[in-house]
Ligand SMILES: Cc1cc2nc3c(=O)[nH]c(=O)nc-3n(C[C@H](O)[C@H](O)[C@H](O)COP(=O)(O)OP(=O)(O)OC[C@H]3O[C@@H](n4cnc5c(N)ncnc54)[C@H](O)[C@@H]3O)c2cc1C
Ligand code: SF4
Ligand code: SF4
């Protein structure tokens with residue numbers, strides 16, 4: 001803009017040194033001088049750390065003292081501090097959408113450590129563009145949408161069932177959607193589990209008894225979520241219910257989803273570590289055998305008494321180039337199984353061939369007990385897996401190197417070999433696509449942040465919990481479910497939700513009703529209405545995701561995306577081109 | 584063209600349109616790793632590359648930018664399943680507008696830049712700057 005134009009706004013601009021991260025390469029004082037020439041810039045300051053508490057207070061004081069109506073902070077990436085400075089604005093009664101973050105660190109000083117002059121000129125241009133965006137910013141209020149106090153829990157394993165009870169107890173209605181004919185997931189198929197030996201089946205029955213006492217929980221089995229429409233806090237979920245002969249579609253209004261679809265267990269290839277040979281079983285198959293033996297009092301395989309067992313750990317896990325993760329539950333489950341075997345018959349010889357035993361936390365006590373009761377633990381080298389062969393007498397020969405004692409191979413004759421198989425992501429492509437769930441390289445669902453937002457996903461109102469996020473023991477799976485209860489409550493208990501108002505709008509006077517935009521929005525946010533002047537388009541703010549995809553479609557330039565209006569973008573482009581004024 | 588840069592070579596000015604959630608983090612990462620590219624490259628972020636108006640591209644080329652680069656989401660766009668086609672159509676429309684003004688179509692480039700595409704982004708910028716240098720100064724006077 002030219003110097004003669006009269007001031008329109010009262011903008012405060014803060015240029016950050018970021019210690020020296022910015023000011024070592026960008027002459028921040030020159031940036032301040034250059035932008036202070038703008039008649040709308042009332043406060044122009046450099047600061048050592050813009051995000052520091054003291055600076056935030058100073059900004060609030062300046063906003064009040066100078067009556068500022070716009071804020072520009074030139075510091076790091078908007079990903080880091082947009083919320084911080086929107087908060088500063090709100091605390092100072094300044095519209096948070098009159099604030100613009102300018103990235104002069106990641107996209108300037110750090111990228112041009114070799115060109116101080118270039119980096120300084122670029123900073124001036126970027127700050128000018130930011131000022132231009134703030135200058136043309138409109139005061140916006142967060143969108144308020146009513147929320148439905150109901151949650152759909154997808155997956156009726158231990159995580160989903162416990163989550164449902166937690167939700168019902170704080171007044172949120174729940175629909176559990178379970179794909180199989182029975183609820184319970186893996187735990188529902190297990191006998192005595194670690195820790196405490198409580199039976200998995202009994203724990204599921206207990207949860208189902210609790211659910212039966214809560215009329216606000218509906219359990220649907222043979223059911224699948226097949227559709228989701230609507231917007232944040234108020235979705236319509238379509239569920240397909242199957243019986244042997246019929247298929248029925250039902251709709252539910254829900255505010256949030258908790259995805260608790262669990263994981264699968266790794267199934268070894270035939271031939272992998274002898275799998276397929278009679279007597280080579282997975283930990284899951286072995287667990288069932290041990291539980292069945294509790295009644296008869298002796299462990300048998302094909303009618304013969306089992307005298308010795310070798311466990312091979314980490315099958316399908318911790319493999320370079322394969323499933324690189326550790327499944328966390330399988331060491332403890334195996335150590336626990338060996339104690340159950342010792343309970344049955346202390347004379348059975350047990351060899352644990354591991355890659356190091358991850359019986360962490362309190363599970364360490366089980367490991368100690370297992371060793372005290374005769375189990376022998378041997379570490380096999382990462383690059384030399386044990387080999388398993390059938391001997392002429394049908395017993396099995398396990399050949400292994402004990403990495404901790406000698407380099408020589410030893411061969412153990414045993415009756416049973418147990419492959420300690422971990423977890424793999426469950427095949428759930430339809431659900432993943434329907435909900436646009438983000439998946440990590442390992443195939444499990446991804447949370448936004450492992451520590452700070454451990455059960456939220458980037459999809460609004462869709463939470464994840466339990467083994468669908470990654471392999472884990474049931475204790476940890478249930479904790480995640482209860483975290484999802486809290487997050488659902490946080491969204492739903494207020495009765496309304498606030499959404500970012502950066503959505504598309506139609507300027508009625510410009511719209512000629514041509515209809516070009518009507519089919520461009522995949523979220524069905526655009527509809528038409530008839531007024532005195534004829535047909536017009538309108539955009540439902542609560543359904544609009546703010547992508548801007550409809551903006552270039554309109555031949556009349558009638559659609560604008562708030563926060564990125566044409567006027568703002570054109571002015572920002574001008575800001576980039578304005579040369580540094582000669583002092 | 585800008586005359587600084589230390590190498591004596593003229594540095595073309597490039598405007599990059601990035602996307603808030605995918606390509607902008609990729610460009611951030613290039614900086615975090617101190618991968619150098621010309622300082623005459625500036626970035627404006629938008630939510631999705633499908634929302635860029637051809638008129639903005641033309642305006643940039645008429646106000647001092649030598650080239651415009653759209654760092655799109657490719658197949659990763661979380662908003663629009665047909666994002667790549669929509670952005671491609673914006674490029675076609677913009678190139679038509681540019682042709683009317685006598686601007687070469689090579690001044691507009693598009694490529695997908697993912698959230699960890701630091702190295703590819705820095706390379707794109709160096710290559711685009713070199714290509715623009717080859718092309719010479721803009722045929723239209725700068726206002
Ligand atoms: C052999 C074995 C032994 C174990 N022993 C122990 C132990 O002793 N102690 C311990 O703490 N942990 C143990 N674990 C781990 C424990 O089983 C898991 O932590 C637990 O099952 C995780 O519960 P979940 O509800 O998250 O997942 P799951 O148990 O996998 O349940 C998920 C449910 O979601 C359903 N589902 C999946 N996809 C869909 C869909 N698209 N729509 C609707 N429904 C769907 C599934 O049918 C299933 O019912 C063991 C695991 C195994 C395999
Ligand atoms: S928990 Fe499972 S994957 Fe992890 S070390 Fe133990 S056996 Fe291997
Ligand atoms: S901005 Fe995107 S989500 Fe909003 S109405 Fe336009 S196309 Fe639909």
Ligand code: SF4
Pocket residue numbers: 506510511512513514515516517518536537553554555556557558559
């Ligand atoms: S494309 Fe533009 S002019 Fe046509 S109906 Fe939509 S908003 Fe109105």
